[in-house]
Amino acid sequence: MKKLDGKKVAQKIKNNLKLELNEIKNQTNKTPHLIVFQYGKDKASKKYAQRIKKNCKEFGIGFDYKQIIAEPNKFKLSLEKANENDNISSIMVQQPLPKNLEHYLELINPQKDIEGITSNSLGKLLLGLDTLIPATAEACLEILNYYQIKLSGKRAVVLGRSNIVGKPVSILLQQENATVTMCHSKTNNLEWELKNADIVIVAIGQAEIIKAEMLSENSIIIDVGTNFINGKLLGDVDFKSAANKVKMITPVPGGVGTVTNQVLMRNIVKSFKKLNNIK
Structure with a gap:
C-alpha cells in the first residue's frame, strides 16, 4: 500500500501560490480580501472559520468574519453589501444553512464565489467553462x-x-x-x-x-x-x-x-484576479 500524503500536495500549491501573490501585490499594490458568513451558532463552523483566518493571515490575505443569528433579512442584506463592496474579492458562506435561507446563496457574485456553489459556477463547470470549482x-x-x-x-x-x-x-x-x-x-x-x-x-x-x-x-x-x-x-x-x-x-x-485548505486559498486568489482582470 502507498499512502497518498496530502501534505506534500498542499505544500506544492502553497509555494506556488505565495510566488503568485507576491507578483500580484507588486503589480497592483492590492491584496485579496475574504469575508466569511456564518448563520447560527454552530461551534464547528466557527472553528473552521478561524482556521481559514489563520491561513489567510499566513498569505497576507484580508479576512472578515460575520456571524448572524436568527436575522434572515440581515443575512440577505449583508450578502448583498459584500457583493457591492469592491474591497471584498471573495465571499464564503458556512454550510449547512437553514432550508429557508439556502436560496440566498444565489445572491453571491459568481466571480466572488470561491466555493463554486452558485448555479452559475456549477453550470460553467458542467459545460467545461472557466469557473471557480468547489x-x-x-x-x-x-x-x-x-x-x-x-x-x-x-x-x-x-x-x-x-x-x-x-x-x-x-x-x-x-x-x-x-x-x-x-x-x-x-x-x-x-x-x-x-x-x-x-x-x-x-x-x-x-x-x-x-x-x-x-x-x-x-x-x-x-x-x-x-x-x-x-x-x-x-x-x-x-x-x-x-x-x-x-x-x-x-x-x-x-x-x-489538507489539500482543500490550500485550494481554497488559491480560489481566493483566482477570484481576485477575475475581478481585477489579471491574467
Whole structure:
C-alpha cells in the first residue's frame, strides 16, 4: 500500500501560490480580501472559520468574519453589501444553512464565489467553462495528478452526490476521460461497484463505513470524510483495514482536507484576479 500524503500536495500549491501573490501585490499594490458568513451558532463552523483566518493571515490575505443569528433579512442584506463592496474579492458562506435561507446563496457574485456553489459556477463547470470549482472536489484531482495516477480510461466510483463534492468531482473525473459511476444510499449492490473500480472517491460523511472487504486490492482510494468521533478525526473509510489491502489510499487527517485548505486559498486568489482582470 502507498499512502497518498496530502501534505506534500498542499505544500506544492502553497509555494506556488505565495510566488503568485507576491507578483500580484507588486503589480497592483492590492491584496485579496475574504469575508466569511456564518448563520447560527454552530461551534464547528466557527472553528473552521478561524482556521481559514489563520491561513489567510499566513498569505497576507484580508479576512472578515460575520456571524448572524436568527436575522434572515440581515443575512440577505449583508450578502448583498459584500457583493457591492469592491474591497471584498471573495465571499464564503458556512454550510449547512437553514432550508429557508439556502436560496440566498444565489445572491453571491459568481466571480466572488470561491466555493463554486452558485448555479452559475456549477453550470460553467458542467459545460467545461472557466469557473471557480468547489475546493474539496478539486483537491481530489490535485492528489491524483500529483501522484501521476492515470485517469483516462479508468473506472472511477464516486460515493456521495453532494453539490460541493460528489457531483463536481464526478464532472472533473469525466473531463479527464475516466468512466464514472455515481453511488449513493439507493445504489444496489454497492460492494460490487466498489470492487470493480480502479479509483474510489468516498464522500458520504459516515465514519469508517467503507471496510476493506468492500474494496479491491488494485483500487486507489480517495477518502474525503471528516468525522469527529470522541475528539478524533476519522474518514469515511476504515483506514487501518483498507490500508493493508488496497493499492493506494489517502489518510485522514493529512489527506484531502489538507489539500482543500490550500485550494481554497488559491480560489481566493483566482477570484481576485477575475475581478481585477489579471491574467
